[in-house]
Amino acid sequence: MNTTTNISTQHIWSILEDVTDPEVPVLSVVDLGVIRDIKLFSSSTGEDGIEVVITPTYSGCPAMDVIRMNIRMALLQHGFRNVQITTVLSPAWTTDWMSEAGKQKLKVYGIAPPNPKQQVCNTQLFAEEEAIQCPHCNSYNTRRISEFGSTACKALYQCNDCHEPFDYFKCH
Amino acid sequence: MNNTLIDYTLHLADNALIIGQRNSEWCGHGPVLEQDIALTNISLDLIGQARSLYQYAAELINDSRRLSTGNTPSIPTSREGRGEASSLNGMNTAGRCEATEDTLAYLRDSREYKNCLLTELPNGDWAQTMLRQFFFSTWQFLLYQRLQHSSNTRLAAIAEKSLKEVTYHVRWSSEWIIRLGDGTEESHARMRHAIDELWMYTGELFIPAEYELNAFKQGAGVDVTSLKDEWHQRVNEIFAEAMLPVPAANGQGFSHTGGKQGLHTEYIGFVLAEMQYMQRTYPGCEW
Numbered sequence: 001m002n003t004t005t006n007i008s009t010q011h012i013w014s015i016l017e018d019v020t021d022p023e024v025p026v027l028s029v030v031d032l033g034v035i036r037d038i039k040l041f042s043s044s045t046g047e048d049g050i051e052v053v054i055t056p057t058y059s060g061c062p063a064m065d066v067i068r069m070n071i072r073m074a075l076l077q078h079g080f081r082n083v084q085i086t087t088v089l090s091p092a093w094t095t096d097w098m099s100e101a102g103k104q105k106l107k108v109y110g111i112a113p114p115n116p117k118q119q120v121c122n123t124q125l126f127a128e129e130e131a132i133q134c135p136h137c138n139s140y141n142t143r144r145i146s147e148f149g150s151t152a153c154k155a156l157y158q159c160n161d162c163h164e165p166f167d168y169f170k171c172h
Numbered sequence: 173m174n175n176t177l178i179d180y181t182l183h184l185a186d187n188a189l190i191i192g193q194r195n196s197e198w199c200g201h202g203p204v205l206e207q208d209i210a211l212t213n214i215s216l217d218l219i220g221q222a223r224s225l226y227q228y229a230a231e232l233i234n235d236s237r238r239l240s241t242g243n244t245p246s247i248p249t250s251r252e253g254r255g256e257a258s259s260l261n262g263m264n265t266a267g268r269c270e271a272t273e274d275t276l277a278y279l280r281d282s283r284e285y286k287n288c289l290l291t292e293l294p295n296g297d298w299a300q301t302m303l304r305q306f307f308f309s310t311w312q313f314l315l316y317q318r319l320q321h322s323s324n325t326r327l328a329a330i331a332e333k334s335l336k337e338v339t340y341h342v343r344w345s346s347e348w349i350i351r352l353g354d355g356t357e358e359s360h361a362r363m364r365h366a367i368d369e370l371w372m373y374t375g376e377l378f379i380p381a382e383y384e385l386n387a388f389k390q391g392a393g394v395d396v397t398s399l400k401d402e403w404h405q406r407v408n409e410i411f412a413e414a415m416l417p418v419p420a421a422n423g424q425g426f427s428h429t430g431g432k433q434g435l436h437t438e439y440i441g442f443v444l445a446e447m448q449y450m451q452r453t454y455p456g457c458e459w
Contacts, residue, residue: 059334060220089224090329092336125347146206147344148213152337156206172336 009038012050012075019074022066023151026109029067032057033097036088049082050075055093057172058152095172107135112157112168132168134159144168178232179286179383180393181327182276183432185225186287189277190440191308192218193447194295203298210344214305217337224330226273233271278451282440286381289431290373292440299352299362303370306345310406311377313338314399323391346410353414363416371419375427378403384432 016035021027029035037053052071056064068085075083095114103113112135131140139161147170149156154167195215202208269275290308295301316338319331352359378400380388387393411418419425430436450457 056220056333058217058220059224059330059337060216060218062216088329089333090325092333125343125350146210147340148206148210150209152213152216156209 012038019070022063026105031099031102047082051084053086057093114169114171136164137162176383176386180387181229183286185222186285188218189222190287191291221334226276228326230271278448283434288376300366302348303366309341313342318394350414353416376429381432
C-alpha cells in the first residue's frame with residue numbers, strides 16, 4: 001500500500017498515461033485532454049486521497065463510465081485506494097486540448113487528427129474544413145461523406161486519391 | 173424548497189430526452205447509413221445533455237427532501253430506490269425514495285413531463301423529422317447561448333458544454349431543410365406538408381410557463397419571449413433559401429400549448445410506453 005505522504009501529482013499523471021480511451025485505444029486519457037486536474041487531499045480517516053478531475057468530450061459520450069472505472073482500477077493497481085473522480089463541464093472540452101503526441105498516435109492508427117486551427121465550429125452552412133489529410137496516403141484531396149461518424153467525436157471522410165474511407169477526429 | 177429551479181431543470185431535461193428518444197426511433201431505419209448514424213449521434217448528444225440535467229434535478233430534489241424531513245432519505249442505493257419507486261408507481265407516490273437520473277427518466281408519468289409538445293410529435297417522414305429538429309435546435313441554440321451566462325453555475329456549465337453540440341445540430345438540420353425544400357418536386361411537397369404539421373406547435377417554445385418566468389426572475393433561467401424574433405429571422409432565412417413559404421409571416425399564429433405544464437398530446441404516452449417499459453416491468457434491471 002502506498003502512503004500518499006510522498007507521492008507527487010506527477011506520478012499520478014504518469015500512471016494515467018496508461019489509461020486509454022476505450023473507443024480509440026491508442027489514445028491515453030491524458031492525450032485526449034479529458035484529465036483537467038489532479039489534486040491531493042487528506043481525509044478525516046488519515047488516509048490521504050487523490051482527486052482526479054475529468055471532463056467529457058461530448059455530453060453523451062458513452063465511454064465516460066468506462067474511463068472513470070479504468071482510472072480507478074489503474075490507481076488501485078498502484079496502491080491508491082482513496083480516489084475521488086470529479087466530473088466538470090466547464091470550460092467545455094475542446095480538441096485544442098489534445099496533445100501533439102496524441103495527434104500523431106491517431107494518425108498512425110488510421111484516424112485523421114483534428115486540424116490545429118478550428119475552422120467550422122459555427123452554424124455556417126455547407127462549410128467543409130479545408131485540408132483534411134488522408135491518414136493512409138497523406139493526400140489532402142479528400143471529401144466529407146458525413147459530418148457524424150462512428151462516434152460523436154468523429155466525422156466520416158473519403159480520400160479521392162487512394163479511395164480509402166477514414167475517420168476524422170473533428171474539431172470541437 | 174426551490175420548486176422553480178427543479179421544474180425549470182426538468183423542463184430543459186425533458187425537452188432533450190423526448191426529442192432524443194424520438195430521433196432514436198430512426199436508428200436502423202434512416203434513408204442512408206450515414207444519415208442514420210448522424211441522427212443517432214444527435215440523439216446521443218441530446219440524451220447526454222438530458223443526463224447532466226436530470227443528475228442536477230435529482231440532487232435538487234433530494235436536497236429539498238432532506239430539508240423538509242430533517243434527515244436523509246431512508247433508502248440508500250439508487251438500485252433499491254428504483255425498485256421501490258416502481259412498485260409504488262413512480263415518483264409521485266414514492267416520496268421516500270432517492271431521486272436519480274434514472275427514476276426521473278423512467279418512472280415519471282406523462283403529466284409530470286414538462287417538455288414542449290413539438291418534441292414529442294411523431295417522426296413522420298424524413299422531412300418532418302428534419303423540420304422538427306431544425307425548429308427545436310434553432311430554439312435550443314438561442315436558449316443555451318443565453319443560459320451559459322446564467323447565475324446558476326450548474327445550468328451555465330451544462331449550457332456551455334451543450335452549445336457546441338447543438339451548433340452541429342443546427343447546421344446539419346438547416347442543410348437538410350434547404351436540400352429538401354429546394355430539391356425535387358416530391359421533397360418540396362413533403363417539406364410543405366411537414367410545415368403544415370409542425371408549425372402550430374412552434375409558438376409554445378416562446379410562451380413561458382410560470383416556472384420559466386420565475387427562473388428568469390431569479391437569474392437562473394432565460395426569458396424565452398426574447399428568443400422569438402431571432403428564431404423567426406433564422407427560420408425566414410433558411411426557408412427563403414429552401415424556397416419554402418413561412419406560414420405566418422407577421423407572427424406566430426395559433427399555437428398549441430400545454431406541454432410545459434404536463435398537458436400533452438396523445439403521442440407522449442406511446443413515447444413513454446416504449447422508453448419506460450423495461451424499467452416498469454423489471455424494476456431496477458440493468459444490462
